[in-house]
Amino acid sequence: MLLKKLITGLVGASVILACYWLGLFISDIFHLAVPGAVCGLMMLLILLFVLPSIKDSVAFAAQPLLSHMSLLFIPVVMGVGVYWTNITDNITSLAIAVVVTTCLVLGIQAKLTVWLMADDESETPSNIDEKCQ
Template sequence: MIPALTIILSFQLIGEIASRGLTLPLPGPVVGLVLLVLCCTVYPRLAEMLRPVAQGLLGHLSLFFVPAGVGIVAHLPVLAEHGLGLGLALVVSTVLAIAAGALTFAAVARWIGSPDE
């Protein structure tokens, strides 16, 4: 388990170094994840070695949201003061994101000539 976690965190570190060193517009963990996927594609034994640890991490993914919940509770006065504006911003941005995704999907479907038009 420790070697697999070390490999996963090493790829995150490599991605962070590459992202900052090359001033890439992507976050370091994303670069590291892409590199990890490429390595797992080239070396399937690596993927098999990481699989149990990755599944364990995914099984407890909800624990990663605990700090966000604590942050919300710690800032309840700010939330009470600006809650309506924050809620409105969340709703509007969600609707805009869904609309942008749908329009992009429709444009790509037209572009590639999808038969489901």
């Protein structure tokens, strides 16, 4: 059982890594503007459609990477200290750019969606049910 899990994980991890390296390679060789990791993602996506049988092992190997992705950002986010003066020098404009526009677009987009999807109101009751639980 454990051995089976191990093999599933290894197969999945190999597929992900192969797509990653192939993505880097292709992005580099063809001087694509799209980053290598994203090329790899597109390739894995295509592969999942072509070979649905590998889905289980890929999903198994992807699970820990996806659910703990926050951990992988730590080294980079720590490096923001280097750009600290860039941030403090422009703090007003950055604050407006991030806070105000985020709220504005969030509200307007939601309003727009309500207006566009006026016919889909039937979806709402199930949501209310869940909220009441």
